[in-house]
Amino acid sequence: MQKLCLLIPALLICFQGLGQEDPFAKRRQAMVRTQISARGIKHKETLWAMRKVPRHEFVPAAYRASAYDDRPLPIGYGQTISQPYIVAYMTELANPSPGMKALEIGAGSGYQAAILAEIVDSVYTIEIVPQLGQSASLVLKQLNYRNVEVRVGDGYHGWPEKGPFDIIVVTAAADHIPPPLIAQLKDGGTMIIPVGSPFQVQQLILVKKKRGSITTRSLLPVRFVPFTRSTN
């Protein structure tokens, strides 16, 4: 009888859950279709992760209705959650796959870490602003991301005890790429750094390490044709 008493409420909760639909699911699918696939993102794992991760859980309540809009949103403390397309573009560039280990400098809302966590084995993310780090950690825990570790601290030195990493994503713009991060990048690994002010069209820098040699490639996620050659 006692067991039955416990079972009935549990079953009720389960059935209730089955009947409940994610009110943002349709918008998320539309976001992937119109903002991401339509702009040429083809990486299957990335598209799958973008369809799955509930972006609205990572934005402040006041902006939840705009969570799937085609723009970055403020998350407080002078930080933004990047435009969905930029997150997808950065993820595709990193070319993540199962078995990989990723480091993120600047957890912010935790959204990028969640996207990576859907694909790779483990994600380590560092946030220097304690309030943001704590809130990202809480959301990731609530969403049951067990393969993400959040640390509050200075990301400049990376996370040497967990390195080397296949992927390093730096979300905070800096005037130089910290040498410790280059040291913690695996040979053949990829580092991505966005450059540009918040809300602005961002440029991404892709850093590759091959046999100890470092090269960079700047990438423009938007179409930009500044000069017509024929005018020369």
Add this chain to the structure above:
Amino acid sequence: MREKISILLISIAIIGFQLAIVNVLSYSQWHHFAYLAVSIAMLGFGSSGVIIAIWRNFFLSRILFVLPILFLTTGLSMILAPLVINSDWLRFDTLLLFSSFNQLLKLFGTSIILFIPFVTGALAIGLFFTAYNHQINKLYAYNLGGSALGGVLMIWLSNELFPMHLASIFGLAAVLGAPLIRFNKSTIVLTTLTLVIGLLTLCIQPSIPFTSQYKPLSKALLIPDTEVSKQTPLSKGTFELITSNSIRQANGLSLNYIGKVPLVDIAFLNAQPYFAFEKEKSDSSFYQSTVYALPYLLNSNGKTSLHIQPSSTFFISLANVFGYTPNVIEPIEFIADSLTNYPLLYGGVNIKQSYPRQILHKSSKEKWDIISFPTAGNTGNSGLNALMEDYLFTTNTALNSFNLLEDGGFLVLSSVMDNPARSNLKLISLATETLRTLQLEPHQHMLSIRTWNTLLVMIKRSPLNLDEISNTREFCKTLGFDLVHPYDSSQHNILMDENFQHISNLLIADSYNNCITNYPFNLRAPSDNSPFFSQFVKLSHFKYYINVFGFDSFTYLELGYFIVWVSFIICLIISLVAIIIPSLVKYRSEDKAYWIYLYFSSIGLAYMMLEVVFIQKSILTLNNPIMASSIVISSLLCFSAVGSYLSSIIKLSRIPQILFVIGLYIILYSILSDNIINHISSYDLGIRILCVVVTISPLAFFMGMVFPIGMRMITKRSPNQIPIAWGVNGFFSVLAAPLATITAVEYGFYQVLAFSAILYMACIPLVYKRSRLL
């Protein structure tokens, strides 16, 4: 006499408050919000004219009751405004304006709060003019004198007090004017009460306003263990020193460098980074692993270097590492003093607290092996600095600097790589234009290299030799840098957009002019006539920008220039809707009153536009922007006040001659000013100040006459129009600020001068017949 002193006090208050609010907004937001304060002031002046025109009889019948109330309201609203606009209810954030309607409401609320003191203050002055129109010349003289005093006081006090406090203190000046108008019990009680509120507000309000969360200072303060260790007001802005155990800087560092990057403390000016002090001594390999090491490697026999506002102790240590004893020019006293006693250097340093143009003038005798300029675009988004006059990055300064180089010496320029490529290409354009002016071939004298985020451009006085080019190649190969000029195809840092290399090649070739014309951003090398290095927008390409970037992204990209245009257009619309149309409707029965609008708008526009040009020319003469502004504002307004005071003895029929003299003087000034500036540049400061005052004063004297004489003409013919003339003149005076900036950006300061001369001359036919009939 009491009326005159009270008009002097309220004029001091209005100008001082306006300048203090500009400083508050420059700190909490960005400097282009100066135009917000200017626009609100303009609306206040314009509206006051309309209000008086509509309720003229109501106000005049109660003048002694209304005026003290207006003075007290003006003072109290000035006292409380800084506190109120910094409250949680009203503080807005520029970068959130486009993403949150709530922020727009807050901006609107802020504008209303700032509007109150301007409209009540302008109402008080306008009522004075209307009620005491028989002595308009004297009242206007005190009005101008008060404005001059307010400007000078603000410049003087801004080194002593924070802008938040200054805004409230200027409010006290307006309060003190109330008992001078009506000395009775109730006025005394109300004045005392307002003064007590003012003093209490000064005690409780913070000295520093809130700052946008997106400004670098706010972001730096979020870093744990980071704190403000020094905070002081300066005439250039609010200065703060941040100490931290987490901030490091290494612009232009090789990715192959694996050593330590030193921690830095950062000095901020108006919440933007200004100077970095390295907190620990680094290994010499750190300095040798940056792009900035190249000029020292190529000039290994050199010993003397000149560093203009170097932005970090890094540049001093770098010179020391290569055996140089650097000479540093730094205008901010605290930085200059700190550098003199800075303990972590590798060698000696000579510090000169001065403005760069004071050292970099033609007559300077000293020669240098290396002259290094600060990194352009280092303080963030260039679009936000679009309207900042920058006399360092002009062809004139580059030419002067080139002449100060030893034979094998290098002029070193650098910029942050931006996207789309603008400031880096403009830097190459500046170097090219400088060499072409000297009739030298850019490819024989110019070297440039880059990392993923920094471009270094070097101009050599003598032609480059093969060894230098080969050493540069080797340097780039070892450290993973890329050669831009001469181009090397083996690139370590690949740009997806090949246009940067392509355009930079075109800029140093014969295709320079074609490239400047066709590139969608403004790459024309800035000159003293149009010193806007960070202004890249071409209005002719507006449609193109919107197509390529989208409206939202483009407005963020070039926000500064966009805001001045928006404020200019809004002001024009407001002037039509709120001032011109109501006035036309009200006075439609009075024949041919249109001349009043044209006359007073023209002299209002021209006066302020000339003030902007005089300040620009005086900066070039005195090489000190703060001193130049204070001398120009005070001389212009004081001599105008004298002209206004004496205008009562001038016959109305002389007005066309006075306007002609003004126009002619402006034309002569535009022809001769550059020669005069060049001629006196090596003279003592006292003589140069005297020259500035002597050049301005005759013009200011005559300019001060045209407003009161115009008013006398209205008084005789249609006195009802006095408030409208006052409102229109005030409105267009303030509208002149964005218009002068837009004209200077698009065409140059000479064109602003020409426009002013045309405006004065255009008034002649308006008053020629009328002045003779009266």
